[in-house]
Amino acid sequence: MELAEREKEFQEKIDKGQKIEAKEWMPENYRKQLIRMISQHAHSEIVGMLPEGNWITRAPSLRRKAVLLAKVQDEAGHGLYLYSAAETLGIDREKMIEQLITGKAKYSSIFNYPTLTWADIGAIGWLVDGAAIVNQTMLARGSYGPYSRAMVRICKEESFHNRQGYEIIYELANGTPEQKKMAQDSLNRWWGPSMQMLGPSDADSKNSAETMKWKIKVESNDTVRQRFIDRTVPQAIAAGLTIPDPDLKFNEETQHWEIGDIDWEEFYQVIKGYGPCNHKRMKARQDAEAEGAWVREAAAAHAEKKRNKKAHQAA
Numbered sequence: 001m002e003l004a005e006r007e008k009e010f011q012e013k014i015d016k017g018q019k020i021e022a023k024e025w026m027p028e029n030y031r032k033q034l035i036r037m038i039s040q041h042a043h044s045e046i047v048g049m050l051p052e053g054n055w056i057t058r059a060p061s062l063r064r065k066a067v068l069l070a071k072v073q074d075e076a077g078h079g080l081y082l083y084s085a086a087e088t089l090g091i092d093r094e095k096m097i098e099q100l101i102t103g104k105a106k107y108s109s110i111f112n113y114p115t116l117t118w119a120d121i122g123a124i125g126w127l128v129d130g131a132a133i134v135n136q137t138m139l140a141r142g143s144y145g146p147y148s149r150a151m152v153r154i155c156k157e158e159s160f161h162n163r164q165g166y167e168i169i170y171e172l173a174n175g176t177p178e179q180k181k182m183a184q185d186s187l188n189r190w191w192g193p194s195m196q197m198l199g200p201s202d203a204d205s206k207n208s209a210e211t212m213k214w215k216i217k218v219e220s221n222d223t224v225r226q227r228f229i230d231r232t233v234p235q236a237i238a239a240g241l242t243i244p245d246p247d248l249k250f251n252e253e254t255q256h257w258e259i260g261d262i263d264w265e266e267f268y269q270v271i272k273g274y275g276p277c278n279h280k281r282m283k284a285r286q287d288a289e290a291e292g293a294w295v296r297e298a299a300a301a302h303a304e305k306k307r308n309k310k311a312h313q314a315a
């Protein structure tokens with residue numbers, strides 16, 4: 001079949017809301033966009049464990065330690081799940097890891113900020129996982145079967161992440177004056193980067209034309225961001241905290257919260273590698289890759305030995 005005809009037939013499937021499965025024909029750029037997004041999503045899950053892992057040994061109670069441990073373990077599982085989803089498109093795990101540790105691939109900008117206090121662990125669960133849930137429930141309606149199905153399972157666990165984060169922030173905000181100050185300071189530092197994490201504005205997004213034409217993303221970055229803002233501002237108010245944006249106002253007509261300008265200069269600096277923790281995060285992943293080499297080599301040697309034994313028995 002001519003390429004043009006194949007592309008037309010593919011677009012008709014997408015427009016009808018059909019799911020595309022791994023073995024089906026797909027335009028090369030559809031595959032490329034998915035590999036780009038899913039692998040970077042997986043990288044984000046793995047790198048996202050670092051700022052939170054920093055507080056597992058310092059959690060203020062055994063309960064908080066157990067909950068944080070469970071969350072960080074969930075994120076590892078999300079990363080492995082998403083690397084497997086990316087592998088269905090023909091890229092292998094080693095290649096994706098190499099792209100991450102050489103800086104060729106991105107991971108979410110939000111994880112290039114430090115976790116300075118325990119309140120930051122609350123802010124990450126409340127804001128970062130909160131933004132991720134809004135984005136991922138949208139991606140769960142996407143056209144690529146393996147990715148959209150992975151989102152369903154991941155969102156269930158993100159809801160727990162988000163609730164535990166908001167519980168931390170709410171308790172601190174209603175605790176001693178020092179605890180309330182810690183919660184407000186954390187909101188002040190994490191609000192801006194959580195606005196940026198959902199991607200550039202629709203006008204500046206260079207991938208959205210393709211990713212939305214093929215329903216990899218079924219809604220735009222700005223639409224998802226607005227939904228996150230509308231959901232989150234009332235939660236801050238309920239906790240007695242102030243959103244650090246003097247231009248924040250509620251529009252009675254549209255029933256949406258309107259925010260001031262997002263600092264896109266900061267965003268592009270961070271995704272170019274100049275954020276507060278980019279170097280630290282990359283070094284941690286590079287060191288982990290080097291330190292884990294012996295495990296991979298031992299597992300490969302064991303698998304080879306089993307294959308040889310089976311082949312010998314069959315001969």
Ligand code: 3HC
Pocket residue numbers: 036037038040041042044045048075106107108109110128129132135196197198199200204205206207208211221271
């Ligand atoms: N961090 C790093 N890079 C980003 C970014 C961010 N927050 N937002 C956009 N970019 C990059 C894009 O990757 C793209 O660069 P590339 O072409 O080299 O890949 C460039 O900026 C232009 O951005 P676009 O808006 O055109 O890119 P997208 O259409 O891909 O939109 C996105 C960005 C909304 C992040 C989208 O890629 C997406 O939804 N990805 C899947 C979800 C995901 O990756 N989430 C990570 C959040 S962390 C997380 O979920 C962990 C959880 O446990 C909290």
